[in-house]
Amino acid sequence: MRTYEVFLKREGKDEFRHAGSLDAATPELALVLARENYARRAEGRLMWVVDRADILTADESFLAPNVDRPHRHNDGALVAARRRAQRESS
Amino acid sequence: MSTRTWHDLGDPGDLDGFVAFLAEGGIVEPGDPMPDEYRREVFRFIELHANSELMGGLTERDWIPKAPGLRRKMAIIAKTQDEIGHAHLLYMVASDMGVKTRDQMLTDLFAGRSRFHNVFHYAAVTWADQVAIAYLVDAAALISQQAVLKVCSYGPYRRILKRIVAEEGFHMRHGEEMLLTFAEGTEIQRRMFQEALDRWWLPALQLFGPDSKPDDELITFRIKSEPNEVLRDRWVQKYAPLLTGYGFTVPDPDLRHDPDTGRWEIGEIDWSHLKATLANAGPDSARRIGDAARHWADTAWVRDALERTSARAA
Numbered sequence: 522m523r524t525y526e527v528f529l530k531r532e533g534k535d536e537f538r539h540a541g542s543l544d545a546a547t548p549e550l551a552l553v554l555a556r557e558n559y560a561r562r563a564e565g566r567l568m569w570v571v572d573r574a575d576i577l578t579a580d581e582s583f584l585a586p587n588v589d590r591p592h593r594h595n596d597g598a599l600v601a602a603r604r605r606a607q608r609e610s611s
Numbered sequence: 612m613s614t615r616t617w618h619d620l621g622d623p624g625d626l627d628g629f630v631a632f633l634a635e636g637g638i639v640e641p642g643d644p645m646p647d648e649y650r651r652e653v654f655r656f657i658e659l660h661a662n663s664e665l666m667g668g669l670t671e672r673d674w675i676p677k678a679p680g681l682r683r684k685m686a687i688i689a690k691t692q693d694e695i696g697h698a699h700l701l702y703m704v705a706s707d708m709g710v711k712t713r714d715q716m717l718t719d720l721f722a723g724r725s726r727f728h729n730v731f732h733y734a735a736v737t738w739a740d741q742v743a744i745a746y747l748v749d750a751a752a753l754i755s756q757q758a759v760l761k762v763c764s765y766g767p768y769r770r771i772l773k774r775i776v777a778e779e780g781f782h783m784r785h786g787e788e789m790l791l792t793f794a795e796g797t798e799i800q801r802r803m804f805q806e807a808l809d810r811w812w813l814p815a816l817q818l819f820g821p822d823s824k825p826d827d828e829l830i831t832f833r834i835k836s837e838p839n840e841v842l843r844d845r846w847v848q849k850y851a852p853l854l855t856g857y858g859f860t861v862p863d864p865d866l867r868h869d870p871d872t873g874r875w876e877i878g879e880i881d882w883s884h885l886k887a888t889l890a891n892a893g894p895d896s897a898r899r900i901g902d903a904a905r906h907w908a909d910t911a912w913v914r915d916a917l918e919r920t921s922a923r924a925a
């Protein structure tokens with residue numbers, strides 16, 4: 522038995538979304554079980570079923586360098602303050 | 612909803628910090644560190660839910676050959692598939708918590724070492740019982756599950772509950788439709804449903820459990836959002852008037868409608884029945900567990916074939 526993750530996409534809507542997981546003996550049975558467990562009422566028109574072991578997982582330390590990058594954001598506060606200053610001086 | 616993760620808070624042994632994290636809407640995912648108490652309590656809750664869906668689905672299946680007419684047979688087949696499906700999804704979520712494997716959970720269940728909801732410890736005597744179950748029990752399950760979904764702090768459970776709650780809604784409406792057939796039926800049909808109601812009112816009412824303790828850990832851990840007595844009362848306020856409105860008698864001599872408050876007040880509840888079911892000693896517990904275990908053994912060849920196919924594919 523292998524564990525699979527199931528993703529569904531509704532037609533014309535959203536992105537592929539994680540639906541859940543299941544255990545199956547073969548990839549073919551994984552597809553059948555995914556359909557019968559997660560798409561019984563046409564919850565998706567497209568389905569991805571992925572062996573959990575095939576998912577590349579990045580841990581926190583790998584993602585950490587991008588947590589603190591304020592220069593990649595601009596919340597507009599500085600712009601707003603300068604705009605205000607401009608208005609008041611004119 | 613908080614965007615912080617429990618990782619940011621660090622120490623999984625810091626129970627107070629963890630509870631504060633949950634209180635501000637924190638969501639826990641399977642790989643996250645979590646206090647042992649949380650893992651244990653949430654796992655127990657999900658395992659109980661999974662077992663109940665499975666035992667409920669098996670009862671449902673018993674009635675497929677006996678359901679009157681093709682349309683109802685098809686509806687009940689769909690419901691059976693839903694309930695077994697719910698069990699499947701919940702066992703996946705529970706086993707990912709790393710407390711017991713799915714095999715261990717099933718072994719414990721069929722050996723009578725685990726719990727499942729009180730309502731599946733009683734015999735469904737006639738087709739009207741199945742209707743009473745679909746109407747009253749699925750409605751009670753729906754009310755409890757909606758209350759969990761409102762706050763549920765465990766990510767995978769929360770996502771699965773959304774689909775379960777949607778499907779329980781189908782079951783309840785299906786139950787109400789069949790109830791209407793009885794209500795509009797002959798004297799014999801009406802009497803048949805009344806007898807089923809006499810058997811199922813109390814078990815359904817007790818599905819919510821006795822009043823919650825003030826320090827209920829499941830409320831602190833944001834699994835339950837409201838105490839048992841509040842959920843039970845919500846069910847009573849909705850179903851007592853519906854049933855009496857259809858001309859049936861709720862089997863509680865003390866039930867009365869208070870014209871001043873507009874509320875339905877019920878009599879004293881005898882909890883001894885619930886206690887018996889919790890010890891797997893309800894009226895039909897032994898038969899149900901025995902049947903489930905026998906079916907599991909009878910279908911071992913399917914699992915063996917799958918295992919062999921799986922080994923060959925690897």
Ligand SMILES: [Fe+2]
Nearest residue numbers: 664693694697
């Ligand atoms: Fe269910």
Ligand SMILES: [Fe+2]
Nearest residue numbers: 694749779782
């Ligand atoms: Fe149901």
